[in-house]
Amino acid sequence: MKQKQFDIQIRNIFKTYSQGNVGISVLKGFDLEIPGNQLITMMGPSGSGKSTLLNILSAIETADSGEIDIFGERLNEKNEDQLTLYRRKTIGIVFQFFHLLPYLSALDNVILPLFLQGVSKHTARKLGLAALEMVNLEDRVGFTPKELSGGEKQRVAIARALVHKPKLLLADEPTGNLDSESSDQIVSLFQRCVKDLGLTVFLVTHNQEIGNLGETRISMLDGIAKII
Template structure:
């Protein structure tokens, strides 16, 4: 195995959900071995993309299989270890921002840091720095309804980066934005990745974004489709 700390390695990943009395198979034995870099994942609705991302982020657990990120097999983690992984090693960005409406931009970014046990003063300092990185120093005190969609997504990006994650996972991060702001958000993410050196994994329906990935993956019917890129071993 070539340096597993620099790769995302998935072995026979299976996930099903119960729907009434039926078991619905979502992920059907995914196999993947790719460099831990800028990856994009495309596929039709219902193909399993979000479920796959939730497992990579530690939000959900597979029924069986191996999930190696940073040289660690998430499939062997206890609930406490998964919680620590989510809090300390991953940044997660969603399509619909998930900002708390009664908190300011600064407080929204600082909240996960409070939860992780960082003191209020230090958390606010880290949050300010993260918001400055996404060009929102002038919006510290604004609540979500006082921000544009693009600005709200920048707050969400700052919240994801405040923990200094090793990997950032984004589920349709531009899906709720117009073309101009979607382009600006992607530019920002790539610029930040270059500076901060985190791995970036984007699930998207946007073909233009999908084709920008250094590793471009496609999913259909719960499986990653074989790729021709020699950097991949699927």
């Protein structure tokens, strides 16, 4: 029988923060093996370690110990230059608060990361327009964030996360500031990313209905994650 392929593998990771002379343990050692090309949802109360785990998967932070393999890349063995390349090539990140530059158009917000990678203006524009079309915002290309609704801002942020064609999309409470209709649009978009683009989407949410949509559902409590 063919062995099942796990594209995300987490083994016994620990993370502790220091506050003065006191160590606060946030992640307390657990193992997760998750196949790719699916919607993964993670839920848990505030302070349970969800954001810390997402930061480690995105290489914004590093674990104190343990092993993290993402599509064959072992994060805990990479130096900072290699982690920067991982962030630029392998993953895309969507935040709750959009993080769009207010003076740039939707298109310029989307393609800015490509310029940082040295992509030519012509190629960046072509990729940016395709990404905005993917999120159904081809008619908002020249709009600045103040001219967009909250749902449209989040779709621009998703287009920015998709423009370099990552393998893994990490989303931290992406519907937290949106109304129910916009939230439904965002979740449907993530599902399309899985189905049409073959992406893996790792979504952190407090919304039980959204959490239940995950093909793999993870519960985080007191620094321990488990598949439910």
